[in-house]
Amino acid sequence: MNATAGKPQDRALPTHLLDLDTLAAKDILGLCDRAVQLRDTGSQAPAALQGMSVINLFFEGSTRTRSSFQLATERLGGRVLNFDVATSSTSKGETLLDTLKTLAAMSPDIFVVRHGTSGAANFVSQVLGEGFGIVNAGDGWHAHPTQGLADILTIREQLGDDWAQRRVVILGDILHSRTARSLVKGLSSLGTRDIRTVGPRTLQPARFEGVTMHSAVEDALPGADVVMALRLQRERMQRHSIPSQREYFELWGVTPERLDLAAPGAILMHPGPIGRGGDLASAAADGPASRIIEQVANGVAMRMAVLERIAGLLARQRKKGG
Amino acid sequence: MSEQAWLLRGGRIFDPATDTEALGEVLFSAEGVLEVRPESGGPPAPPLPEAKQARKGAQELDVEGCWVLPGLIDARARLAAGQGELSGEIAISEADAALAAGATTVLVPPTTEAPLVDPKAVRHLVGEARNMARLDIRAVCGLLDASGEALAELGALRKENAIAAGNQHFIANTELMANAISYARSLQLPLYVTARDGFLGRGVAHDGPQATSLGLAAIPAAAEALEVYRWRCLAERVGSPLHFSALSSAAALELLDMLPPGEVATSADTPIHNLLHTDEALAGYDSRYHLMPPLRGEADRQALLGGVRAGSLGICSNHRPLPGTAKALPFGDGEPGASSLELLLPLGYRLVKDGELTPMQLVRALTLTPAASFGLEVGSLQPGRRANLCLFDPKGSTGLDSLRSAGQNHIETQPLEGAVLRTWYRGVQVYQRDG
Numbered sequence: 001m002n003a004t005a006g007k008p009q010d011r012a013l014p015t016h017l018l019d020l021d022t023l024a025a026k027d028i029l030g031l032c033d034r035a036v037q038l039r040d041t042g043s044q045a046p047a048a049l050q051g052m053s054v055i056n057l058f059f060e061g062s063t064r065t066r067s068s069f070q071l072a073t074e075r076l077g078g079r080v081l082n083f084d085v086a087t088s089s090t091s092k093g094e095t096l097l098d099t100l101k102t103l104a105a106m107s108p109d110i111f112v113v114r115h116g117t118s119g120a121a122n123f124v125s126q127v128l129g130e131g132f133g134i135v136n137a138g139d140g141w142h143a144h145p146t147q148g149l150a151d152i153l154t155i156r157e158q159l160g161d162d163w164a165q166r167r168v169v170i171l172g173d174i175l176h177s178r179t180a181r182s183l184v185k186g187l188s189s190l191g192t193r194d195i196r197t198v199g200p201r202t203l204q205p206a207r208f209e210g211v212t213m214h215s216a217v218e219d220a221l222p223g224a225d226v227v228m229a230l231r232l233q234r235e236r237m238q239r240h241s242i243p244s245q246r247e248y249f250e251l252w253g254v255t256p257e258r259l260d261l262a263a264p265g266a267i268l269m270h271p272g273p274i275g276r277g278g279d280l281a282s283a284a285a286d287g288p289a290s291r292i293i294e295q296v297a298n299g300v301a302m303r304m305a306v307l308e309r310i311a312g313l314l315a316r317q318r319k320k321g322g
Numbered sequence: 323m324s325e326q327a328w329l330l331r332g333g334r335i336f337d338p339a340t341d342t343e344a345l346g347e348v349l350f351s352a353e354g355v356l357e358v359r360p361e362s363g364g365p366p367a368p369p370l371p372e373a374k375q376a377r378k379g380a381q382e383l384d385v386e387g388c389w390v391l392p393g394l395i396d397a398r399a400r401l402a403a404g405q406g407e408l409s410g411e412i413a414i415s416e417a418d419a420a421l422a423a424g425a426t427t428v429l430v431p432p433t434t435e436a437p438l439v440d441p442k443a444v445r446h447l448v449g450e451a452r453n454m455a456r457l458d459i460r461a462v463c464g465l466l467d468a469s470g471e472a473l474a475e476l477g478a479l480r481k482e483n484a485i486a487a488g489n490q491h492f493i494a495n496t497e498l499m500a501n502a503i504s505y506a507r508s509l510q511l512p513l514y515v516t517a518r519d520g521f522l523g524r525g526v527a528h529d530g531p532q533a534t535s536l537g538l539a540a541i542p543a544a545a546e547a548l549e550v551y552r553w554r555c556l557a558e559r560v561g562s563p564l565h566f567s568a569l570s571s572a573a574a575l576e577l578l579d580m581l582p583p584g585e586v587a588t589s590a591d592t593p594i595h596n597l598l599h600t601d602e603a604l605a606g607y608d609s610r611y612h613l614m615p616p617l618r619g620e621a622d623r624q625a626l627l628g629g630v631r632a633g634s635l636g637i638c639s640n641h642r643p644l645p646g647t648a649k650a651l652p653f654g655d656g657e658p659g660a661s662s663l664e665l666l667l668p669l670g671y672r673l674v675k676d677g678e679l680t681p682m683q684l685v686r687a688l689t690l691t692p693a694a695s696f697g698l699e700v701g702s703l704q705p706g707r708r709a710n711l712c713l714f715d716p717k718g719s720t721g722l723d724s725l726r727s728a729g730q731n732h733i734e735t736q737p738l739e740g741a742v743l744r745t746w747y748r749g750v751q752v753y754q755r756d757g
Contacts, residue, residue, distance in 0.1 A: 021535075097650050118537035119607035119653040139652070141537030181537060205534040206542065 015313045016134040017306055018121045019143035020185040028186060029161075031305045032153045038075075038308070039301035048308040049078025052109040057099075057124075058137070059085045059115040064272060065137050065147075068296075069112045072303035076311070081108065096120075100127050109133060110310060118142035118178075130317070133310040135303075141176045147271055148182030150302040152190070154295050155226055158267050163190040167263070169220050170196070171252060172230030172279060173203040173241075174213075179271040180230060184211060196220045199252055202241040217252055221261040227289075228269045229254045232278045245278045254280035259289055267291045327351035327376040328746065330713070333385035337392070338686035339702035340366040348390050350709035351376050352749035358703055370705045385713055391685045392701050393426025393457075393710030393745060395692040397591050398567050399641035399663050400430060401459065403728070407436035410443035412450045412459060416643060419664040419727035421753035423639070424712030424742040426457050427693070427700055428663075431516065431567060432464035432490035439464040439474040439490075444482040456752040458700075460485040462514045465502040466493065473502055476509050485696055486565065487511040492520025496552070503556050512563040512696070517549035517574065518615065526654040528570075528618040532601040538654055541616055543571035550574045551581075558586050565695050566590040568640050570615035572625035575635075589695035591687075592626045593640035594662060594669050595733065597678075599623075607653040610733045613640070614658035627673075631683050636691035637670060639663040643729025661729025667712070668720045668738035675739065709749035716740050724756070 110133035118140030344360035357369035451459035529540035629635030642659030693701030718741030
């Protein structure tokens with residue numbers, strides 16, 4: 001284990017899924033294929049995690065993602081330990097480093113980590129090293145790779161594999177969104193060139209490579225076949241990013257009328273939890289274009305595919321004596 | 323104190339004050355620099371009368387292949403860590419590191435952790451330095467008291483020999499800021515500014531593609547430029563000399579260029595690492611490069627190099643020694659800063675080897691330019707000047723295993739080309755490299 005964290009590993013380890021930066025298109029699509037198989041087998045899933053334990057190490061509250069990983073682990077025959085920071089020694093002042101060392105000493109197989117600081121998953125990867133599987137369940141604003149993969153699966157199922165022709169719009173607080181960053185990285189790897197973001201400038205990065213940024217919904221939506229709405233976080237109003245939820249909804253909220261600007265057959269997505277009357281109108285969330293429910297099912301399936309893949313790599317690694 | 327004189331022969335002499343770069347001899351003692359004799363061409367200045375006598379008993383040193391330059395003046399280095407900083411401690415390790423760096427004058431800045439507004443702390447710092455009698459350590463005291471809402475007792479702090487007064491943090495209240503500047507002016511204390519807006523400057527990385535990709539809270543160059551303008555504006559009103567410590571952006575430099583020269587003497591420096599690296603180094607969340615001010619883009623780095631080449635920008639170490647635990651956290655949660663003092667010359671030499679600076683440009687930026695920023699009579703090898711010198715071997719190597727600094731946060735992982743061999747302070751050898 002590397003106790004002097006600070007220097008990154010020289011290569012991204014295949015047993016660590018920290019982001020979608022280096023995942024090749026064939027790997028992304030391979031995981032999508034596998035996720036579909038696993039989703040459709042129901043209770044007949046292979047016991048890929050039999051005898052293995054997964055620690056859900058969540059420093060940020062998240063019932064949805066944690067439940068999703070828990071279900072995925074259990075369906076594959078694995079055991080889950082939920083490490084809830086609020087009641088743990090970490091909140092009593094134990095450092096993140098010491099928490100990791102303590103948990104690692106219990107010899108779990110895979111860590112699923114969610115943390116409020118960008119780069120936390122990379123830090124965990126540097127500290128724990130090769131002997132463990134690591135899945136980034138969301139680190140600050142940086143990445144949420146399993147969500148990105150699940151969203152790509154949803155898009156693929158609805159619109160097929162012509163990634164170069166996809167026109168994707170991401171709406172809302174891009175600046176603070178790990179979901180947006182992962183989706184953009186994944187789509188770019190697949191060859192999608194027309195990716196647009198739209199929202200107030202206060203919630204967009206100064207520049208975003210590979211993405212066309214807009215302030216007006218009317219400029220961004222025409223021709224889009226995927227509309228991804230992001231959650232508006234309440235604290236943005238305290239931080240002077242937008243004046244009020246009312247005005248945000250007025251200018252950027254997804255409504256059926258705005259969806260009509262997009263291409264025929266366009267789908268509406270949202271990583272959840274949705275803010276009705278803030279991010280989007282109920283009529284849109286519940287309307288025919290919405291694939292929000294499918295995203296949830298795909299989330300569990302994709303997490304199964306990822307955990308299965310990592311478990312397999314770990315098993316091979318151990319056989320080799322690594 | 324020994325009256326031993328020294329005669330260094332065959333070295334390449336650098337005196338930025340006279341623009342001398344020549345092979346030759348330098349003779350000096352506790353009296354000061356006595357004579358500079360280039361091998362060809364006349365001496366740049368006449369020797370002191372004592373030179374002839376001193377030569378007779380001088381210890382001769384063959385320094386062929388080496389650079390002989392004035393002792394470095396580092397205008398920004400923190401010389402302790404943790405609680406020690408607050409009470410004006412100087413860690414012996416850091417003073418040793420300064421001498422191993424070839425630095426004979428070091429300025430300690432006021433910071434939020436150690437504001438240097440308690441006269442006892444400043445007295446302690448200056449007193450300790452005096453006791454060590456091996457280098458000049460000067461305190462830049464804070465402008466505001468510990469509450470941040472009232473003026474510091476600059477009179478008392480000046481009495482303790484503070485060299486300048488600076489902002490230990492962002493001052494939002496412009497009236498208070500203007501008063502602090504006026505008050506410092508009335509006490510003839512020049513200003514030493516850390517230019518970073520307190521709101522826009524709250525991030526952890528430069529507002530560029532890396533921050534976007536890594537999801538890091540960003541600090542735009544505007545955070546620095548805004549402060550440069552605010553301080554310049556208010557300093558102009560009262561004619562206060564002004565030094566901008568550790569600038570990082572092209573925007574700040576362009577603004578300084580654009581402002582009319584005015585009555586106010588303005589100087590600035592940049593940290594060595596901002597000349598060597600850009601925010602590309604942050605890839606993979608490498609927290610060694612979590613620095614403040616942040617590493618910015620290539621255009622910024624080039625602008626800073628341009629300033630150094632033009633002789634208008636000094637180079638500081640921005641040294642901050644930290645224990646290993648300080649960065650054993652996800653990137654933004656750890657402490658910013660690098661242990662850099664000891665490696666200042668070899669790091670600067672890298673810029674020379676890469677063709678980005680000439681040797682004289684490097685030497686000037688580390689000696690005469692910072693000295694002139696604070697009206698210090700050092701940074702030159704002219705006869706009559708204080709004999710603070712440094713001997714640098716470009717063919718040597720500085721390893722990382724035997725560094726004197728207690729900081730465990732130096733960026734470099736491989737030995738560096740070039741090594742400081744000896745340092746003299748007021749004519750006395752205070753450092754000699756082992757081996």
